[in-house]
Amino acid sequence: MAFIPHTRGDVESMLEAIGVGSIEQLFDEIPANLRLAGLSGVPEAASEMEVGRLMTERARLDGRPLCFIGAGAYEHHIPAAVWAIATRGEFYSAYTPYQAEASQGTLQLLYEYQTMMASLTAMEVSNASLYDGASAMGEACLMAVRANRKSHSKRILVASTVHPHYRRTSVAVAGNQELVFEELPYCTEEGCIIVGALHRYDGQDITALVIQQPNFFGRLEDVDALCDWAHARNILVVAVVNPTSLALLKPPGQWGTKGADIAVGEGQPLGVPLSSGGPYFGFMAARMEHVRHMPGRIIGRTLDAAGRSGFTLTLQAREQHIRRAKATSNICTNQGLLVTAATIYLSLMGPAGLERVAAAAHARTRELVGALTRVPGVRRLFRGPVFHEEAVALDRPPAPVLEKLTARGILGGLDLGEHYPELGPALLVCATETKTSADIERYASALAECMREARAA
Amino acid sequence: MSNVPSDLKYTKTHEWVRTLPDGTVEVGITDHAQHALGDLVFVEVPEAGRKLSAGDPFAVVESVKAASDVYSPVSGEVTASNAALAGEPEAINSDAYGKGWLMRVRPTAGAGAALLSPAEYEKLIAEEGD
Numbered sequence A: 001m002a003f004i005p006h007t008r009g010d011v012e013s014m015l016e017a018i019g020v021g022s023i024e025q026l027f028d029e030i031p032a033n034l035r036l037a038g039l040s041g042v043p044e045a046a047s048e049m050e051v052g053r054l055m056t057e058r059a060r061l062d063g064r065p066l067c068f069i070g071a072g073a074y075e076h077h078i079p080a081a082v083w084a085i086a087t088r089g090e091f092y093s094a095y096t097p098y099q100a101e102a103s104q105g106t107l108q109l110l111y112e113y114q115t116m117m118a119s120l121t122a123m124e125v126s127n128a129s130l131y132d133g134a135s136a137m138g139e140a141c142l143m144a145v146r147a148n149r150k151s152h153s154k155r156i157l158v159a160s161t162v163h164p165h166y167r168r169t170s171v172a173v174a175g176n177q178e179l180v181f182e183e184l185p186y187c188t189e190e191g192c193i194i195v196g197a198l199h200r201y202d203g204q205d206i207t208a209l210v211i212q213q214p215n216f217f218g219r220l221e222d223v224d225a226l227c228d229w230a231h232a233r234n235i236l237v238v239a240v241v242n243p244t245s246l247a248l249l250k251p252p253g254q255w256g257t258k259g260a261d262i263a264v265g266e267g268q269p270l271g272v273p274l275s276s277g278g279p280y281f282g283f284m285a286a287r288m289e290h291v292r293h294m295p296g297r298i299i300g301r302t303l304d305a306a307g308r309s310g311f312t313l314t315l316q317a318r319e320q321h322i323r324r325a326k327a328t329s330n331i332c333t334n335q336g337l338l339v340t341a342a343t344i345y346l347s348l349m350g351p352a353g354l355e356r357v358a359a360a361a362h363a364r365t366r367e368l369v370g371a372l373t374r375v376p377g378v379r380r381l382f383r384g385p386v387f388h389e390e391a392v393a394l395d396r397p398p399a400p401v402l403e404k405l406t407a408r409g410i411l412g413g414l415d416l417g418e419h420y421p422e423l424g425p426a427l428l429v430c431a432t433e434t435k436t437s438a439d440i441e442r443y444a445s446a447l448a449e450c451m452r453e454a455r456a457a
Numbered sequence B: 001m002s003n004v005p006s007d008l009k010y011t012k013t014h015e016w017v018r019t020l021p022d023g024t025v026e027v028g029i030t031d032h033a034q035h036a037l038g039d040l041v042f043v044e045v046p047e048a049g050r051k052l053s054a055g056d057p058f059a060v061v062e063s064v065k066a067a068s069d070v071y072s073p074v075s076g077e078v079t080a081s082n083a084a085l086a087g088e089p090e091a092i093n094s095d096a097y098g099k100g101w102l103m104r105v106r107p108t109a110g111a112g113a114a115l116l117s118p119a120e121y122e123k124l125i126a127e128e129g130d
Helices: A008-018 A048-062 A080-086 A104-121 A133-147 A164-177 A195-201 A223-231 A288-293 A320-326 A336-372 A398-407 A437-456 B031-037 B118-129
Strands: A155-159 A180-184 A208-213 A236-241 A262-266 A282-286 A298-303 A309-315 A378-380 A389-394 A426-430 B015-019 B025-029 B040-044 B057-063 B067-071 B076-081 B103-107
Touching: A080 A336, A104 A282, A104 A298, A104 A309, A104 A336, A133 A155, A133 A164, A133 A208, A133 A236, A133 A262, A133 A282, A133 A288, A155 A164, A164 A180, A195 A223, A208 A223, A223 A236, A282 A288, A336 A389, A336 A426, A336 A437, A398 A426, A398 A437, B025 B031
Parallel strands: A155 A180, A155 A208, A208 A236, A236 A262
Antiparallel strands: A262 A282, A298 A309, A378 A389, A389 A426, B015 B025, B025 B103, B040 B057, B057 B067, B076 B103
16 A cells, blocks of 8 residues: 555656755755764565564564563553454554544544543543653653743752653653753652652752652652642642552642642553553643643544534644644654553443552552562562552572573563662562462562572572 | 734834833734734733843744744833733734733833834735735
8 A cells, every 4th residue: 555645746746836856855954964874773674474473483582471570561451352442443543643533533532531541640631642651751841841930940850769761761852952850869768759858959940840659669659748849839740650550549630739730651551561662652631721831632522513513633732733843842643542442441441440450459569579578588678658569679689580580481570770779689579460379479489499599509 | 904003113023012101012913913823722921020132032822823933022021911811812813902912011221223113014014915
């Protein structure tokens, strides 16, 4: 199928009409030194059959390990109906529709997605999604700079307990727009931000505070106190949240007396399978007063000229085709297919189902940490409550132990050493509703063996 | 035909300027400009106290067609901005020279030379229409 509908004749007559010799000439204003001669490291095009075979072989290398790694992407049960419906032709082919209103079914689905996300986060408005959780945080920081008219510093305080990849991605997304990111220290005993240490920022011009709940360690931050501290100083609050956890935890719209200003996160736990890092999708919700500063697009329900109800692209305030050179976000799409899956997942689970998933994941994680800490040389790292993830300290370097576990078909957790070396040898482990007591027992006894072997070596 | 009141000054970038009795100046976009933009859906006005140089963008007007910067005709300090436009941006469409004002500025001494007279502005928009 040809994706470019213009024939050579069409192109020639258009070029002739505007008096340009070739398509290449249209890009003359871009200096030669800014142009890429070719893409290095990109292989030649391959056929569908070749790509299919390559991917099958690579997937086989992954095997089917028993996975206890969370750290931003979570294995949840996905009801079979989710992808059976999402891969129907009417949804499956849908990219962001350019003649949006011709695709009423897609718009209705996005509208329902937005309604569910606004309800889950207790925020007033949700957009139709972003690329992933990490870039959604970067976009939220840019949005906070636009929305906070009382601050001119573009200084963003980021809790050091926010996912390390999210922090790096935010710098990549927003760092060239003069935003300054400063990291708030955390307590190595509690695994949380120390609210009492914030007073050193009193009287300074700060644009936004970014908090993750539950944080990267799975721990619960004192979000009410952090939110109120920020709002008392005209600082906007960006909440990074796990959507599953919101079935149990206080949603960002209710943090503190006023609620967070912008809530973002990774949508993957809602019906999207783990697959080597993606594609996933990011979500973003906000208070209505900030809606004009929101990137992406919002679908609305309306009446047509004949008074019939329908759906329409209501707002795309920041996008390039509206603001042209003045666009303040490069986001001009949404993750249609993954949002389709998430919307079906949420509608199948319902509020009660999502709550059962969240409660089961929490209970399994407690059971897991209980079992692991009975292994000699393993202890809980932080005191205080967690959601479905927790850090455990080992009495020896985790890497060789994890290697031995992998050889036994178990992904034992994330080695925290790369991002938090000050914590000493430690693992971040996670169990969701997909893990049984037998799975947990298998991991604990394998860990005991691997620790013994590591000690003997 | 666009409405070009005879008691105001204008700029090439389609702002109007009214000198108030207290010496401050009121600024908005012209009837011609609002007509070209179409229905306005969002207006971002500056905070009072902001210092501007002539030619600085001080506001953004977004219509169903486009988003445009609005440029300050004078150098000075913003004394007030029209907060009512946040809830009623269409006031610029219906009353560009009245309820649609964007900001008031206390000009620094000697500023405001290069403004157009109503006749000059009418000529400008007539030429643009060709």
